[in-house]
Amino acid sequence: MARSPLTLAALATSAVAGLDVTAASRHGSGSGGDFEQAALVTRDGQHLLIRVPRSPSAETQASADLVALRALSTGIRGRLPFSAPTPLGDAPVGGMTAVVCDLLPGSPVGLEQVADADLAESIGRAVAAIHALPTSFVADAGLRIVRPLDALAAAVTIMEQAVATGLVPAALVVRWEKATEDATLWQFAPTVTHGAITGGTMLTDGQKVTGVVEWHALSVGDPARDLFWLLGAPSADGADALLDAYNAARGSTDRQLRKRALLYAELEIAEWLLHGTKQRSTEIVDDAVGMLHNLVDVVQHDATRRIDTNTSPVMTVAEVEDMLDRNGRN
Template sequence: MARSHLTLAALATAAVQGLDAAGAQPIGSGSHGDFEAALVTGTDGRHWIIRIPTSERAEAEQSADLVALRALSTGIRGRLPFAVSTFAGQTPVSGTRAVVYEFVHGRKAALDDIEPGGELADSVGRAVAAIHSLPTSFIADAGLPVLSPAEILRANITIMDRASATGLVPGALLGRWEGAAEDSALWQFAPTVINGALSADSLLVDSGSHGGEVVGMLGWHGLRVDDPARDLFWILGSNRAGAAETVIDSYQQARGSTDRQIERRARLYSELELAKWLLHGAQERSTEIVDDAVAMLHGLADSVRDDLSTTLSHHTMPVMAVDEVEAMLDRRRA
């Protein structure tokens, strides 16, 4: 039975020294209802979020989020144009722990709030660029993953191979993904700090007249050094024509980026999310999830079959082997 918001408020006072709760209200938390959560208001007017994981996956996510928040020092946060929550305290409860964070003000964004050419789309691009411009050294210092292009490519190939082994992925899609994996031009990029779990649900925005600006960002459990395209694939799911282009253009301008293949890799990651959903269904032995994933995969195959604008391959640049890419990156770091 779920705990009431009043019970959660009492736990918050136990977790944070000096917190005197004056009120509380339940809030949604987690993408699949994986947390019991409440917004707690103190007698001093400050606001706090308390969350208790309800699954092993959520508990692992929460633990990773805490490591990331500790890695985001005051100096690192000062480089970001938005607020990041701060760990405030914790208390044991029912074999897990309740964790309290300082509340970050802002309204939750929806994907369709991001309009092409709008203020919010431009702000999203600049916010993501700010993350990717952070120094990579603090990630290594915190013991978080630091991946090379070769490791990133191998991880994607593993997903493709596992999805192929199910026999449920349309052959046209497998060929499309394999072509992308074999096209070394796509993998000539410099890994950056990434949020790693970014989506529209991560964004907190103000209420500006043109859609607002990003004022906060939630969910840092995927923080690492990886492909910057991973933080952009979600915007490709927008139903607003031109929204993704505005975000990516703003991002490229803010970073002064020369990564011409970032959108193609983002598209690949977007498509591989369906493969991951299929693999999750197979692991959970859920016919419902598998059927859903297969239907989406076939829909994707139909949508890209004759659409050359969404090709994942790129054949106008010299092709380099993966070891050549690694050597090039080593020279750049030297």
Template sequence: MSRRSPLTLAALATSAVAGLDVTHAAPLGGTGGEVDSALLSTRDGRTLVIRVPRTAAAESEQSADLVAVRALSDGVRARLPFGVPRMLGQAPIDGTRAIVSEFVDGAPVRLDAITPGTAASIGRAIAAIHALPTSVVADVGLPQLRAIDVMREAVTTLDRAAATGLVPAALLRRWELAAEDSALWQFTPTVINGSLSAASFLVVGDSVTGLLGWARLQVGDPARDLFWMLGSSNPDVPETAFDAYHQARGVHDREVGRRAVFAAELELARWLLHGTERRSTEIVDDAVGMLHALLDRVSGDLTNPLAAEPTASLGLDEVDELLERGTPRSPGSAY
């Protein structure tokens, strides 16, 4: 299927939103090859976005995102220090649907471009999500995971990864010891976005102005929203973000940093499992290379697992790349 032009999308938007008068349409960058999108200017001075999924995976993600965004009522949005795009209308097209939503100002960020100032704003933004009442999730039937569910899902992932025979034995032992550490799993689940990466955030200057992608909104482990920052090559970035997060939350989860390390490492195992399920030699080889590189980085910590300073950079920049690629996981996945 050829890509839909901005003019075609603008015409579609007028059928999705009654009375909409579009005066200008331009391509919208950063949405990837699975979505047709355009930035629209309207006669009444608004800036809107229209998106049409091109694949079944993108359509599924869009549907889940809509459920989550609808759960964010005006009262909930008022508690967040950033904007969340609001859906204005939809229209059927070619067996899927076009969604028109508000435009939130800001530029997407890259992990390697995050400054300590931006990291502090990101930490506060994540803390605001985690401070939302769990009824936001419960009232719309989205997943609610207990701490034991998070632990069991992690164990299932490492067991499946072990069954491939491709994970270094020393890494498996490191993960098994972490899973068996009861102190690690003593936490109170919170509302989490569930799919954060650097690309999720829109910023102006050093301030987070918007957050995109809510398809995995759920109650779960706060570490799920934090671990991607450990991939920064600048150790000040995770340290500043975690500090700002704890200050804004006012609740100190002593083990959130260690669980974040665990989650970051397990993301490589997930990539391996994705490759084996797809029977992709390329992905499997990529994942095995990442696992051996991780083994080299943590080799001095294997007998005292996850004991390194939890807010220090792990150099796992590939983890953020995997998150931006959309490493598959079930909607209720803890990690």
């Protein structure tokens, strides 16, 4: 049974000494989602958020988020053009950990909003600011360091596991293999990465990014990981404006950034397929397979979606079969 906002408010007072809550309301999903959440207002006018994980996996995420937020020192936060939550206290509850932090104002970003050039540019600058942070604070906090070979190995593992299901279209198999065999694609300088940027993690006020939440995947790694969701915007102009603003802010010389971001976006579908097979969910598997076939149609007709540096765009199924026949493969 879900805890009431008043119960969550009481938990908050045990997590933060001297907290005086005058109002509490449910925040986010009431019965679903990974967390029970309540928005709180204190007597001195502070707006806070309490979150209680609903499952062991959510508890792991919450713990990682807390470590990351504590690693964001005042000096590090001063380098960012937006706010990040500040943890105020935590308390054990039913085998989980309730965490209280400040509640950031702003609205989540929808991909369709990236069509707005001003907002796209603000997002690009916000992501660039994260990537410009010194990597030393991540290492000092004991967080993950992902080197280029590590990123490549992870991509290959996802690809091979998905291909092993026999459900990935042949054209995508060839496309992904060529990308993972292309050494030039994986020559990047690791940066600080947020690691979990989606519409729900970036908060905006009008056409400006005002806050970023969900820091549980903070690490040093491939900057393209923070761009793949954003470059999936339906507006090509918006995606271009975002990437242009990012490159201008970063002075980026990584010419393969966009290609790796596109590959990560495609492998997200492969991971959805693997999740479906693991859960034995026909619905999820069918959804993932449909998305993969739609992806084939998209990449075959869009030369801008090349994800390797050495080859032409993805081959059609007929072309793949012909190539395999010519090479004597079954």
